[in-house]
Amino acid sequence: MSQxxxxxxxxLVVIAILSILMGLVTAGAQTARRRGAVTKAKATIAALxxxxxxxxxxxxxxxxxxxxxxxxxxxxxxxxxxxxxxxMEFKEDELEAGELLDPWGSPYVYLSSNxxxxxxxxxxxxxxxxxxxxxxxxxxxxxxVNW
Numbered sequence: 635m636s637q638x639x640x641x642x643x644x645x646l647v648v649i650a651i652l653s654i655l656m657g658l659v660t661a662g663a664q665t666a667r668r669r670g671a672v673t674k675a676k677a678t679i680a681a682l683x684x685x686x687x688x689x690x691x692x693x694x695x696x697x698x699x700x701x702x703x704x705x706x707x708x709x710x711x712x713x714x715x716x717x718x719x720x721x722m723e724f725k726e727d728e729l730e731a732g733e734l735l736d737p738w739g740s741p742y743v744y745l746s747s748n749x750x751x752x753x754x755x756x757x758x759x760x761x762x763x764x765x766x767x768x769x770x771x772x773x774x775x776x777x778x779v780n781w
Contacts, residue, residue, distance in 0.1 A: 668766060671737035675763045675778040678736070682708075682744075682761050683780055685722035692718045696759050699750025701741045702732040704761075736763040736778075743770075754781040 685708045690696050693716055697707030708722040728734055733741040745752045745760045752760035765776035 671766070672778060674737050675765070678734075678742070679761055679763070679778060679780050681722060682734075682742070686759065686761075688721045689719065692716050696746040696748045697744075698748055699745045699759075701734055701744050703749075704744045704746075705729065705732055705734050736765075738763075738766055738768060740764055740768050754779070 682704070686696060686704075689708060693714070697704045705724060709720045709724060711717060711719065724734060730741070736742055740763065743760070743762050743764070747757055747759065750759075752758065754760050760779070760781065762777055762779040764770055765778055767776055771777045
């Protein structure tokens with residue numbers, strides 16, 4: 635009588651193949667997730683640029699520096715008849731303590747010529763994210779910037 639079944643070597647080969655396939659899928663998913671986060675940050679900065687331009691066109695100046703001031707200026711109506719906003723609406727899960735967060739959970743940096751000193755666009759504003767590493771690389775490496 636012959637016995638049917640798999641040998642230990644056959645089982646180990648199947649496990650090894652499955653492990654390799656899972657590693658490839660996981661690596662691909664992490665790369666896609668990172669690219670998606672970078673794309674989202676770039677799209678958010680582009681949307682902020684549009685909203686800031688509309689705000690500046692109506693109000694004659696840029697919102698004051700700092701992330702929370704930018705969020706308030708673009709979304710909360712002040713007692714000013716020139717304000718024609720809201721210029722941008724924010725989801726609650728994108729905000730923390732009134733600041734807009736990037737896909738990595740850090741606040742975007744906003745410096746304007748109105749109440750700050752932008753380094754790269756001295757006559758308007760700088761808006762950027764520190765990117766995946768969460769460190770200020772002065773606009774290089776993985777920082778996502780508007781200049």
